[in-house]
Amino acid sequence: MIALPAFRTLLIAATALGLSFSAGHAADDFDLGPQQPGRLHAARNDAAIAAIPKDFKFVTPGKLTIAVSPGGPPLATYATDAKTVIGADPDYAYAIADSLGLTLEILPVAWIDWPLGLTSGKYDAVISNVGVTEQRKEKFDFSTYRQGLHGFFVKSDSPIASIKEPKDAAGLRVIVSAGTNQERILLRWSDEDVAAGLKPIELQYYDDEAASLIALHSGRADVIVQPHAQLVFIAARDKNIKRVGTLSAGWPDRSDVAIATRKGSGLADALTIATNGLIRDGTYVEILHHWHLTEEALPSSETNPPGLPKY
Known part of the structure; x- marks a missing residue:
């Protein structure tokens, strides 16, 4: 979930790094007004x-x-x-x-x-x-x-183009929240990579979403993994991260x-x-x-x- 304190922390840190994380940017992609004129109505079933x-x-x-x-x-x-x-x-x-x-x-x-x-x-x-x-x-x-779904997102100018399976993430520095299902899955991915002779995935943990995004943009990490919907909104708002893959919460099942x-x-x-x-x-x-x-x-x-x- 996105908490208001995280937004405030993010804005302060982003200013220091010269990044633009204004919530106003999301207006081009999402209508957050109360009237919601685009809401669909369904037929009686x-x-x-x-x-x-x-x-x-x-x-x-x-x-x-x-x-x-x-x-x-x-x-x-x-x-x-x-x-x-x-x-x-x-x-x-x-x-x-x-x-x-x-x-x-x-x-x-x-x-x-x-x-x-x-x-x-x-x-x-x-x-x-x-x-x-x-x-x-x-x-x-x-x-x-x-x-x-969880999403794999990277900086817009990242050379990483696609993450679909464990080998695609081998050796990458991946931000993930501790104690989450996505952490459990990525640990399994890393074990598979090592068993296949590839580099392990380096998991990184930060206190909040703001710190995670700053780490990604400063180059301390390669990828951020969070619930997909959250990152979709952040990508639309900030215009500086992109999706390179999704991960089912039940991997390898849906x-x-x-x-x-x-x-x-x-x-x-x-x-x-x-x-x-x-x-x-x-x-x-x-x-x-x-x-x-x-x-x-x-x-x-x-x-x-x-x-x-x-x-």
Whole structure:
């Protein structure tokens, strides 16, 4: 997640290095205003509506109450009015509500609080970049709507053109956050490189996103690996980094992001049907394209697919 203190630290450090990291640059690529005139509306999906259990009780009758964590653009953030939640996840929530013939009610929550709030019935579902894991499936149902991707990004003038597999990263200095899934995967990549007679990957750790970007631009590191969506926004904002590859959160398998609902509530199948309807009619990919996240598109939605295993 992108935190406001990190932005402030970044601006101070960037000024010292002569770098331009103004949030205003993102206006050319992302509309962060509260009105959101480009938001798409979806058609009513009778099959999805019919799949809602007759005994399911919405938090507010006639409304779909969705919890969203405004952690940072382009997934979800506060608009320029500092109160309206906008982004790819809210837009997707609006489309799902349209499909179900309901009015959307967005409830901003801290990401760490969504499991308790969902279990206690404060909202009907969570649409907030929640990855499917086997541990979470014990308590929640899931309807997938996006791939969980991490991005490999380098300086715009870097000679590195593509990172798709372990050998492409051999010997590179890669910035990654400690204790993350991407760190776990990159350690496995490095082991594979060494076993193949190649140089290991040198992992670097910094306290925050600001320090990571400064390290990349100062030449102390070659690559930064973070959740893909975060880096897409930074690339659009700063105009000085580029994507050279993506990494599935479930490498070597695909790992998906999903709508979370209460276990056994019966709502997941309706949401899966609604998502597949949005995929078929093109609304889904238009939403992702609008927020520069086309790479994260799924071919179809599934209810409770295999998730990341317990480690």
